[in-house]
Amino acid sequence: DAKTTQPPSMDCAEGRAANLPCNHSTISGNEYVYWYRQIHSQGPQYIIHGLKNNETNEMASLIITEDRKSSTLILPHATLRDTAVYYCIVRVAGTGANSKLTFGKGITLSVRP
C-alpha cells in the first residue's frame, strides 16, 4: 500500500506555479521522498527526490517540511505539457527488497491555457 496521500486532482493556469502537496506522516528516517509523473500513454518520468533538505533541479523544486511528514512539489512555470498524473512516493534507497516504488493514485494536474 502507498504510504502517501495526495489530493485527487488540481488545476493550474499556464505560466503560473503549480504546487502539488503530499502527506507522508509515517515516513521512516531512511526513506526518501520521490516524485514521478506519467503523461498519458507514456512511461513514468522521474522528477526529483529528497531526504531532508529542499531540492531543486531543472524540472522542479521539492520542499520537505522539517518534520518530514509532508512535502510540496513545485513546478515554477507550468505549461500545457505538464498536464499529467503526479506521484509522490516514499522509498528506501538502495537495492534491497523494500526498495521498489509503490505507486498510489497520484494527483492529476490539469494545466489550463
Added chain:
Amino acid sequence: NAGVMQNPRHLVRRRGQEARLRCSPMKGHSHVYWYRQLPEEGLKFMVYLQKENIIDESGMPKERFSAEFPKEGPSILRIQQVVRGDSAAYFCASSTTGVASGNTIYFGEGSWLTVV
C-alpha cells in the same frame, strides 16, 4: 546515455499464445523492475530482479507469468497462454546499486500488450 529500452512497443497476441517482453536497462544498471498498468488503472509492481537473481516477485501472478534477467542480454517478462485480462501496458525500470543520495529508478516507455 540511452534510457531504458523496451521492445516490442506494441504486441498483439491471440488468446493462448505466449508473449515475451524485453527490457534493456540503462548502461551501468544491474537492477530491473517490472510493472503492469491495466487500462484506466494504476501502476502495479510485479517483480524486481538483479542479474541472475529474483529479489522480489511478490506482485507476480502465480501462474503463467515468469521473469528473468540473465548475466548477458535483456530482462525478459514472459506470459504464457495469454488471456484477455493480460491486455495492459508493461513497464520496465532500472537502477544502479548505489545507496548514497538515493539511487534513482528510471522507466522505459512501456510495451502495450493486446490480447485478441
